[in-house]
Amino acid sequence: MRTRNCWLRALGACLLLAGEAAHAGAVLDRIRASGQITFAHRESSVPFSYLDANKRPVGYAIDICLRLAEAVRREIGAKALTPRFLMVTPANRIQSIAEGKADLECGSTTNNAERRKSVAFTVPHYIAGARLLVRADAKIDDVAQLNGKRVVSTQGTTPLKALQQLGRDRLLDFKIAEVPEHTRGVEMVERGEAEAFVMDDVLLYGLVASRPEPGKLKVVGKYVTVEPLAIMLSKDDADFKRIVDDEMKRLIRSREINPIYDRWFLSPIPPRNTALNLPMSYLLKDFWKVPTDVVWF
Structure with missing residues (x-):
């Protein structure tokens, strides 16, 4: 044996x-x-x-x-x-x-x-670090101000997971929408379908620069993640x-x-x-x- x-x-x-x-x-x-x-x-x-x-x-x-x-x-x-x-x-x-x-x-x-x-x-x-993209006229500069509001992020990304974890840790009730690509997240903010788009700040700056009216958007808030x-x-x-x-x-x-x-x-x-x-x-x-x-x- x-x-x-x-x-x-x-x-x-x-x-x-x-x-x-x-x-x-x-x-x-x-x-x-x-x-x-x-x-x-x-x-x-x-x-x-x-x-x-x-x-x-x-x-x-x-x-x-x-x-x-x-x-x-x-x-x-x-x-x-x-x-x-x-x-x-x-x-x-x-x-x-x-x-x-x-x-x-x-x-x-x-x-x-x-x-x-x-x-x-x-x-x-x-x-990079994940931050918030909001409309230029929005009075939002911190994640806590999104409590009870609709927030969007991109499927399969670390900012999305960080946002979900942040909501659990800080007892924040985000209404999170997931989109397949970054451009759709920006469009939702522009159209008022979401209060903020959470993504790596460098990507947010790049996306804003490519929009027809970049002055209508701004990147705000402290880093949610380090990437x-x-x-x-x-x-x-x-x-x-x-x-x-x-x-x-x-x-x-x-x-x-x-x-x-x-x-x-x-x-x-x-x-x-x-x-x-x-x-x-x-x-x-x-x-x-x-x-x-x-x-x-």
Whole structure:
């Protein structure tokens, strides 16, 4: 019986190793075989990942992903690597990476412990915080003033979960509406269908800048959350992650990432050629002093 049990344990270990080997290199193998790298992108996560007037994916995270793709191309010795784009939503973006439909998610996704169960993240490219978007004439500057009022946030996002938790912790009776994309949340505030839209402040500024009448909206309130935003990738290819992490760290340490940041946060951007005028925060500068994919959230 003891011999049989030892044999079964050995067989189980072999099967486990075989399973791990089947996953190892899966992303790089797919990229080598196809000559393509697939970017998951967003429709309206300004200025990280969104569609311009010609419906082309553009943004800060897209530009970073293009640099990461070039590092992958050099590493695998390919003459060329064609970017392929797959539009995702907050609800299906994690699934798109976990199921291998995309290789990099180039957006505004928060790296947190729950998501790390399914996917991996590289070094954060932005540190954001969730705040409130309200109408310019609204007398609201704090979450507590939304008690009993209708509030909107985007499905599958950490600000939505934080809002729900805040309501429980502070006994606030929010009437929370969930929308599939950020633009719809802004529209609800504009039309008076909701008193506030809760989302990462940088996204709110970008969304306001893209509206026909940006002066009718304002971003208010203290931070509801602190969000390390990072590019998402598969957990199942250590070599691919090493290439991505090494290139992110190189871009940060060499400061080659700074002009990319300036292009999207300090200069006029599509579609209305409006500048967000958001200098790099001290939070991000401090985090980049020792760039790492490790975050304590």
